[in-house]
Amino acid sequence: MIHVQALDKSYGTVHAVRNLSFDVPAGELFCFLGPNGAGKTTTIKMLTGLLRPDRGVIRIGGYDIATDPVAAKTLMGYIPDMPFLYEKLTPVEFLKFIADLYNIKEASTRRRIDDSLQSFGLGEARTSLIGDLSHGMRQRLLYIATFLHNPRVVFIDEPLIGLDPHSIRMIKDLLRQKVRDGMTILLTTHILALAEEIADRIGIISNGSLIALGHMNELRAQAGLEGRLEDIFLKLTTDEAGLSSPGGARRMTAPNI
Amino acid sequence: MPPLTALWIKDSRAMSNLRRILRQESVFKLIFILAFAMGLMGGFFVLFLDAFRFLSGLGGVSFLITRRLFSFFYLGLGGMLALSNIVTTYSTLFRSRETSFLLTAPVDIRSLVTYKYLESTLLSSWAFLFLIIPFTAAYTWHEHLGLLFAVWTAAFALPFVLLCGGIGTLLALVAVRWAPRGRLFRWLAVACLLAIAIRPLLQFRPVSLQDQASFVLNRLLPGLQAASHPMAPNQWTAEGILSLTGGEYARGAMFWLTLVGNMLLLSLAIQWLGTRTFFSAWQRVTGEGSATRRPPELLGWLEPALRFLPHDIRGMILKDIRAFLRDPLQWSQALIFFGLLAIYFGSFRTFRYDELPDIWRNLIVFLNIFSVASVICSLASRFVFPQLSLEGHSFWILGLAPTGMRRILMTKFLLAATAILLVSTTLMALATWMLQVGPGLKAISIGVAITISISVSALSTGLGAIFLDLKQPNPVAIISGFGGTMNLALSLGLMLASIIPLASSGIGTFKAESRTTPLSRGTSRPQSGFCSSP
Numbered sequence: 001m002i003h004v005q006a007l008d009k010s011y012g013t014v015h016a017v018r019n020l021s022f023d024v025p026a027g028e029l030f031c032f033l034g035p036n037g038a039g040k041t042t043t044i045k046m047l048t049g050l051l052r053p054d055r056g057v058i059r060i061g062g063y064d065i066a067t068d069p070v071a072a073k074t075l076m077g078y079i080p081d082m083p084f085l086y087e088k089l090t091p092v093e094f095l096k097f098i099a100d101l102y103n104i105k106e107a108s109t110r111r112r113i114d115d116s117l118q119s120f121g122l123g124e125a126r127t128s129l130i131g132d133l134s135h136g137m138r139q140r141l142l143y144i145a146t147f148l149h150n151p152r153v154v155f156i157d158e159p160l161i162g163l164d165p166h167s168i169r170m171i172k173d174l175l176r177q178k179v180r181d182g183m184t185i186l187l188t189t190h191i192l193a194l195a196e197e198i199a200d201r202i203g204i205i206s207n208g209s210l211i212a213l214g215h216m217n218e219l220r221a222q223a224g225l226e227g228r229l230e231d232i233f234l235k236l237t238t239d240e241a242g243l244s245s246p247g248g249a250r251r252m253t254a255p256n257i
Numbered sequence: 258m259p260p261l262t263a264l265w266i267k268d269s270r271a272m273s274n275l276r277r278i279l280r281q282e283s284v285f286k287l288i289f290i291l292a293f294a295m296g297l298m299g300g301f302f303v304l305f306l307d308a309f310r311f312l313s314g315l316g317g318v319s320f321l322i323t324r325r326l327f328s329f330f331y332l333g334l335g336g337m338l339a340l341s342n343i344v345t346t347y348s349t350l351f352r353s354r355e356t357s358f359l360l361t362a363p364v365d366i367r368s369l370v371t372y373k374y375l376e377s378t379l380l381s382s383w384a385f386l387f388l389i390i391p392f393t394a395a396y397t398w399h400e401h402l403g404l405l406f407a408v409w410t411a412a413f414a415l416p417f418v419l420l421c422g423g424i425g426t427l428l429a430l431v432a433v434r435w436a437p438r439g440r441l442f443r444w445l446a447v448a449c450l451l452a453i454a455i456r457p458l459l460q461f462r463p464v465s466l467q468d469q470a471s472f473v474l475n476r477l478l479p480g481l482q483a484a485s486h487p488m489a490p491n492q493w494t495a496e497g498i499l500s501l502t503g504g505e506y507a508r509g510a511m512f513w514l515t516l517v518g519n520m521l522l523l524s525l526a527i528q529w530l531g532t533r534t535f536f537s538a539w540q541r542v543t544g545e546g547s548a549t550r551r552p553p554e555l556l557g558w559l560e561p562a563l564r565f566l567p568h569d570i571r572g573m574i575l576k577d578i579r580a581f582l583r584d585p586l587q588w589s590q591a592l593i594f595f596g597l598l599a600i601y602f603g604s605f606r607t608f609r610y611d612e613l614p615d616i617w618r619n620l621i622v623f624l625n626i627f628s629v630a631s632v633i634c635s636l637a638s639r640f641v642f643p644q645l646s647l648e649g650h651s652f653w654i655l656g657l658a659p660t661g662m663r664r665i666l667m668t669k670f671l672l673a674a675t676a677i678l679l680v681s682t683t684l685m686a687l688a689t690w691m692l693q694v695g696p697g698l699k700a701i702s703i704g705v706a707i708t709i710s711i712s713v714s715a716l717s718t719g720l721g722a723i724f725l726d727l728k729q730p731n732p733v734a735i736i737s738g739f740g741g742t743m744n745l746a747l748s749l750g751l752m753l754a755s756i757i758p759l760a761s762s763g764i765g766t767f768k769a770e771s772r773t774t775p776l777s778r779g780t781s782r783p784q785s786g787f788c789s790s791p
Contacts, residue, residue: 011544048361052540070363078361084354088271088278097270100263101362129274131728 001026001153001184002047007056009042009208016042018208020056024186024201026152029179031199032188035237039208040188041081044155047186048078061152074102077146081157083138087131091122091141094130095148102149116144120170135162143171147178154178156187160194172198196229206237260359260368286739293746298391305395313399324499329484330392331491334385335421340596341384342425343432344589345377350426350535351433351542352586360539370430370531374524378422389414402502409501413494413513416520420490423523430530434538490516555579569660573668577644587732590639598632602687618692625688626702627756630709633681634748641673641717642744643735646726666722674714681706701759709755713748720744 002024009017017039024030034040045051047058049065049072058065063072086094092113099109117123120140125133130141139162146154159175160168175185176198189195195202202219204212212222216229223232279287312319312326350356350373359369393410396402485492497512554560556578563571581587645666648655655665685706689699724740735741 050357050360051543052536070365073361074363076361080357084358086267086271086355088274089267090274093267093270093274097263097267098362100258100266101260101364103258129278 001028001061002030002186003057003059004043004047005057007043007046007058008054009039009046009051010054016208017046017053020205020208020210022203022210022213024184026184027179027182028200029175029185029187029198031195031202032186032205033190033192033195033202033233034188034205038205038237040205041157042208043205044078044157044186044188048076048155049073074149075151076153076155077149077151079142079146079154079156079159081161083142085130085138085142087129089130090127091117091130091133091144092126094141095145098145098148104149112148113144116148120144136164136167139163140167143174147174151183153184153186156185158189159187160189160191192229192233202229204233204236212236260362260364261372264364264368264372282739289746290739290742293742294387296746298387301388301391302395305392306399309395309399324495325485327495327499328489328492331417331494332484332489334388335417335424335491338378338381338385338418338421339425339428340593341381342377342422343429344586344593345381346373346426346429347433347589348586349373349377349380350429351539356539366535367528367532370535371524371528374423374426374527374531377426378419381422381425382418385414385418406498406502409498409509413498413516416513416516417490417494420516420520420523423520423527426527427523427530430527430534430538433542434534490519555582569658569664570668570671573655573665574672577669577672587640594632594636594639598684601628602684602691618694619698622689622692622694622698622702623756623759625692626685626705626759629681629684629688629702629706630752630756631749632684633677633706633709633713634745634752636677636680637673637713637717637748638736638741638745639732641669641677641714642721642741643732644669644673645718645721646724646729646735647732649727649730652727666718669721670715670718673718674711677710677714678707681710705755705759709752712751712755716748716751717744720747 002022004023005021007017007020008015020039020043032040032043042051046053047060047065049069052066060072061075063075065072086097089097095113095116096109099106099113104112117126120143122137122140122144125137130138133141159171163171172194175187179185179200196216201213201215203210204219212219212232214222219229219232219236220226223235225231225235309323312322315322350370353373356369356373389410393407397406400406485495493512493516497509497516500506500512501509556575559578560571560575563574566574682703685703686699689702694702720740720743724738724743726735726738726740729735736745
């Protein structure tokens with residue numbers, strides 16, 4: 001469903017993504033991990049058509065994002081880490097706008113909007129302006145909007161920012177349910193426990209290159225560690241950054257500030 | 258549903274919500290803003306009416322001047338629209354977070370560019386409306402015309418606004434896509450702007466005068482004639498409106514169709530260019546932050562120079578200057594401001610005001626005090642009033658710092674007052690030098706500029722703190738709210754209260770003496786030499 005081949009992106013002299021290739025089949029939840037500045041957000045922006053790669057091919061559901069962007073975008077949804085919402089619209093109006101953009105049939109729109117707002121706990125907020133909603137409510141609204149047109153592929157950059165424990169549980173269950181229904185989800189996060197809990201496969205990127213890819217067992221084998229994802233991640237990314245010491249992976253200590 | 262239709266429906270819903278919000282606002286707020294808007298338009302109406310009456314007083318030549326003045330007026334409005342739309346297109350198309358959002362939705366580039374072109378033109382055209390309505394009303398009143406004149410003006414105004422706004426959008430698309438980057442180009446651009454600004458100051462062509470009337474008209478008409486080029490949209494608009502008003506329907510329709518045809522052609526050009534270049538241009542803008550290598554400190558030399566200030570005040574001043582210089586939306590608007598001022602000062606030498614008799618020159622000095630004071634009020638409203646609100650989500654840093662709110666406010670005031678004093682005293686010194694006024698009047702003019710700069714900076718800083726809006730990142734939205742409107746109204750009121758007592762004596766003397774000057778006598782009859790000139 002997501003096909004990435006030999007992707008390259010530079011900003012001036014900074015090489016953000018180098019020769020990145022991977023595939024994500026339909027019905028998989030793929031977690032994309034990496035340290036700050038590793039190239040995760042650049043990759044996700046290229047996958048969603050916001051950035052043009054210097055080299056390489058991206059196909060979403062078979063459509064090339066560079067040559068057939070509108071068809072590819074019809075199939076996908078995107079939740080960025082700092083989302084944009086129309087402050088002067090009510091949640092219902094915003095969702096109707098999304099329905100218009102994605103050409104969802106008028107008859108089913110109203111019912112789906114009502115059901116979604118109720119199930120996400122936003123029934124009471126339907127007449128408020130989005131600008132007056134709390135951060136968590138806006139985040140939930142964004143999930144409703146993203147899933148409204150039943151996308152086949154969803155990209156999520158940091159899915160749990162600003163959510164309370166109830167909402168986090170709801171989102172995790174929702175994502176798993178959607179994947180069971182055949183949706184493909186690619187998400188990036190720094191919460192390694194979340195990735196370990198919900199991902200089918202994990203890719204780790206460091207300095208713009210994919211340094212590990214596979215299920216948890218495959219990652220353990222690659223790192224030569226039998227621990228949790230946190231240990232594996234730290235081992236792999238520290239080795240890649242050339243920070244390893246003769247005694248093993250160098251541990252970062254609390255800075256003296 | 259086509260994306261443009263969906264976006265239009267979204268905007269109409271947002272507008273209806275805005276009406277709902279307005280109904281919930283306090284009645285006093287709404288009445289105040291409405292009264293201010295009406296007062297402003299009323300003021301323009303009186304000014305325009307006075308100008309038309311003055312032109313009528315010139316006798317037979319007034320017909321010729323009025324026709325060209327119409328063209329000149331639309332040239333000014335068109336230039337203002339195009340300039341304003343360059344900045345607005347840059348912010349709404351390239352810097353808006355909505356663009357990123359729409360680019361991840363199935364919205365094609367053609368629809369996106371068209372939508373943003375219309376949106377930015379609408380946002381840029383409010384000043385046009387504020388001027389065209391009183392202008393039309395004054396001319397209708399003066400010439401005893403019917404409602405049809407307003408109808409013809411409206412019919413021409415829409416394509417004219419879209420055409421001039423489109424020129425701005427097209428220039429913004431080209432500039433963002435192809436303008437070279439780098440320090441050398443930036444310095445070259447600044448040098449070009451300075452050269453354009455300084456050129457009129459250096460030019461001096463002596464003219465031989467027959468009498469004052471022919472002097473003024475001979476200086477005025479070539480300028481007006483330059484604005485009446487037959488290939489210019491402002492000329493089509495002016496001629497079209499006047500033709501239709503005069504009953505020449507076929508001629509008027511020809512001008513209207515020419516205007517509409519060119520507007521549609523320009524819209525196609527925007528769509529064509531936008532479809533081909535927007536995405537690359539957008540990549541350039543969004544990627545530049547990561548690609549640009551900046552020095553770790555901007556204006557590092559300034560820090561030692563400000564050592565005499567307490568550390569917290571120095572820190573805040575340096576932070577504000579750096580943030581301003583790194584925000585293209587802020588400094589580009591300041592640049593346009595100063596560009597328009599350069600044109601204004603250039604006109605002193607172009608129209609040879611310095612060679613007029615003392616009585617006229619003194620009047621122009623008073624009008625100049627009024628102009629510079631208006632510039633001070635506009636600068637304070639645009640840049641000083643929102644400065645505290647623009648701290649936005651990072652306000653907590655100042656709030657938690659071991660420095661009092663009084664010091665924060667004082668720092669904002671000191672910085673604003675220093676910047677505005679620099680601008681206003683330079684402007685006033687330049688203007689009085691160009692008009693070659695005596696030392697007494699020069700001292701009064703500069704004194705007024707200093708007084709108004711300090712008081713308006715204090716007023717804007719204080720009201721900015723009272724009407725604090727930390728949620729709004731857009732300075733234009735901050736100044737167009739109730740607090741911003743009140744600040745502008747009070748600043749203008751303060752300015753008028755300072756100037757009117759000073760100016761009224763001068764204007765009274767002018768009115769009394771001008772009745773006997775050769776200009777008023779000389780121009781009240783057609784002059785053969787002048788009328789035969791183009």
